[in-house]
Amino acid sequence: MPELPEVETIVNSLRPRVVGKTIIGIVVRDTRPIQQIGVEEFCRRLMGRSIRGLSRRGKYIIFSLSHKNNLVVHLRMTGALLWNPAGPEPFSRLEFVLDDRSKLVYTDVRRFGTFCLARDAGKIVGKLGIEPLNKEFTRPALAAYLGTRSTPVKTALLNQERIAGIGNMYADEALFAAGIHPLRPSSSLKPQEIAALHRSIRAVLKKAVKNQGASIRNYRQPDGEAGRAHEEFAVAHRGGQACPHCSTTITRIVVGQRGTYLCPHCQTAPGMTTLKSRTKGLTGQ
DNA sequence: CATTGTCCCTGGAAGC
């Protein structure tokens, strides 16, 4: 599932391959991903445009195009952007042919992904919150946000309008690394817990970017390779396995309709007072 | 406004 580290990896991989190229062909195998406008207009506004730049905001990918246009892509659950895939892709939905004859193929088993065209990308990504890897994501900013919320802290971390890019897996990993139970009310976190969570969020995301994302399900890099970040997950998608710190069996609960993995020993349950910081091995580098 | 719940979608796993 592409979250911030996966999208960052995709953008970094694609950038040198597509920036400066011109779109000379489009194959629409499925119209569902195309939002707000018809297929015809979508193609007309993309054909002959050159790709000037590629960037990420939250979990969105932004292709900056000539003629002041932006193609804003969200991969949702199972979307992938593949560059010159070796064979036919069974779930190919859109294909873009570039002027060097290279092909950018959008595949998506479950068809949740979206493609939007906008003169102003802010119209789509403008509501997103702070980028957790940017300087503006400070400990006081996190404290100010969490301090006023009663929702479970995990739910708060998933709110894209406040912090952009954290998804289900990395919320679990960050909370484990900080020793915080996902069901703790946001406003109940103590200053030292907020400090630990702030460090953990950055450390977990940075480490995952370095490992080129996590291939839990369908995620692939544009060259078709899997990521390695999931190999180092402590709890995410590891129900039934042993906690790397205390060997307690990792459990799965549901928080805000999302599957949630945690160590019941290391992550103090709501209402309990013991604080166990688990930031070891995550230097935040 | 904050918060909760429903829906979208389909392959793969689990159950019978």
Added chain:
DNA sequence: TGCTTCCAGGGACAAT
């Protein structure tokens, strides 16, 4: 073996 049922979950949207 083959059929049916359930599950995964980001974000839009509706309801409270």
